[in-house]
Amino acid sequence: MEVRTINWFKYSSPASFYPLAGKLIPYFTVLALVLTAIGLYMGFFVAPTDYKQGEGYRIMFIHVPAAWMSMFIYLVMAVYAGMGLVFNTRLSSLMASALAPTGALFTFLALWTGSLWGKPMWGTWWVWDARLTSELILLFLYIGFMSLKAAIDDPRRAARASGLLAIIGAINVPIIYKSVEWWNTLHQGASISMTSGTSMEATMLETLLVMSLAFWMYTIAVVLARVRCEILEAEGDTEWVAAHLDEQR
Amino acid sequence: MNWGSAGNFFAMGGYAFYVWGSYGVTALFLVLEIVLLLLRKRTITQRLGRRIRMRIEVKNEAQT
Numbered sequence: 260m261e262v263r264t265i266n267w268f269k270y271s272s273p274a275s276f277y278p279l280a281g282k283l284i285p286y287f288t289v290l291a292l293v294l295t296a297i298g299l300y301m302g303f304f305v306a307p308t309d310y311k312q313g314e315g316y317r318i319m320f321i322h323v324p325a326a327w328m329s330m331f332i333y334l335v336m337a338v339y340a341g342m343g344l345v346f347n348t349r350l351s352s353l354m355a356s357a358l359a360p361t362g363a364l365f366t367f368l369a370l371w372t373g374s375l376w377g378k379p380m381w382g383t384w385w386v387w388d389a390r391l392t393s394e395l396i397l398l399f400l401y402i403g404f405m406s407l408k409a410a411i412d413d414p415r416r417a418a419r420a421s422g423l424l425a426i427i428g429a430i431n432v433p434i435i436y437k438s439v440e441w442w443n444t445l446h447q448g449a450s451i452s453m454t455s456g457t458s459m460e461a462t463m464l465e466t467l468l469v470m471s472l473a474f475w476m477y478t479i480a481v482v483l484a485r486v487r488c489e490i491l492e493a494e495g496d497t498e499w500v501a502a503h504l505d506e507q508r
Numbered sequence: 509m510n511w512g513s514a515g516n517f518f519a520m521g522g523y524a525f526y527v528w529g530s531y532g533v534t535a536l537f538l539v540l541e542i543v544l545l546l547l548r549k550r551t552i553t554q555r556l557g558r559r560i561r562m563r564i565e566v567k568n569e570a571q572t
Contacts, residue, residue, distance in 0.1 A: 287529060303517070304509050314521035318530045325534070364537055364544045372530040379526050477538065484545050501560050 271348045273490040274499045278483040280422035280483040285479035294473035301466040309463075318376040319463075324471040326369035328478060330432050331399060336404075337429040342423035350486075352418035353493060355425060356408060357486035361478055363401035370394060381445055389438040390446035393431060414493065 302320040309316040334357040343351035373391065374384045385391065404421050411417035439446055494500050511517040520527040 304511075308521065315523035315526055317520070317523075317527055321534050322532060361541065363536075364541060368534050368537060371533055375526045375530045379523060440522060481541060481545065483536055484549070488545070488548050488552055491556065495552075495556050495559070500556065504557055504560060507553070 266427045271346075273350050273353065274497070276350055277487055277490050277503070280487050282481050284480050285490035287476045287483070291473055291476035291480055294469055294476055297471050297474065298466060298470040301462065301469060306462045306466050307460065312380060313378050318372050320466050320470045322369060322372040322376055323467055325372060326394070327370050327471060328474050329362060329366035329394070330435055331343055332358050332365060332478065333397060333400070333425075333432055334429060336362060337425045340418075340425035343418055343506045344422050344426075349493070350490075352414075352422060353486055353489040354482075355422065356405075357374045357417075357482045357489050359405050359408075360485070361402055361481055363405070365397060365474070365478075366394065366398040366401060370398065377445075386445050388444040388446050389437065390444070393435040393438050396431055397435060400431060402426075404428070 298320065302317055306317070306320075308314055336355045339351045339355040339358065342348060343355065369389070373394075377386070378384050404425055407424055408417045408421040411420060491500060518524060518528075
């Protein structure tokens with residue numbers, strides 16, 4: 260009997276992932292642009308005025324997706340860091356490095372838009388509420404991960420140390436998620452819940468989902484582009500990089 | 509959602525500063541991230557290209 264083996268690790272080699280990533284980027288870029296256009300149109304021209312918060316609630320359409328992305332990117336980053344520690348694959352730690360800046364950016368945007376939403380609705384830019392504080396800690400985790408990686412010269416030791424930090428820091432993500440239930444402070448509860456469904460109008464919910472998908476596609480495109488930079492920097496002296504750069508000329 | 513006029517749209521029911529401050533900064537940072545990434549890519553390929561050309565020259569000189 261013929262035994263066919265699929266090499267699952269084929270694309271975990273930077274040399275074969277590099278061209279694959281390059282081919283995928285245009286698709287995700289187009290998807291991101293189209294979804295953003297649809298999402299913005301829905302957010303400003305289809306979704307009705309909120310009966311309590313007026314037009315100010317429209318900040319939600321970027322605040323909530325940014326906050327979701329900030330948590331999800333962290334988990335994906337921690338998984339890649341964990342795979343790097345267990346399987347010792349080079350690509351995993353490069354992927355973790357490529358995810359961190361975009362994760363940090365979305366964390367900052369979640370805090371920024373939250374602040375601009377909080378001022379008119381709560382009357383304050385910032386409060387040491389459990390949700391806000393744990394999200395701020397997430398930003399520090401991203402910054403800590405990037406600084407630690409940059410501070411250690413040997414790339415393998417840098418990947419091990421920062422990978423460990425990423426995994427330990429992942430404890431913070433469920434804390435952020437559950438913070439509105441565990442501590443009853445200023446931040447409102449979840450608008451969409453896995454168990455009890457949603458508490459908002461259908462068009463608002465649809466807009467939220469379209470914007471989340473748009474942010475997802477943006478993240479994938481940007482992270483693939485960044486991991487290509489990381490690969491080139493890590494493998495600069497290899498034959499395939501020389502051959503690839505030759506082709507480009 | 510019918511805004512009536514462009515003025516009403518940009519006024520955002522009195523929340524203009526907060527809404528446009530959120531959307532504007534988000535757009536700015538996402539675009540900035542893309543620009544920085546493209547610049548980084550260019551710097552890396554230029555540097556690697558220089559290094560490869562240097563190596564070829566060294567090899568050629570050794571042969572002559």
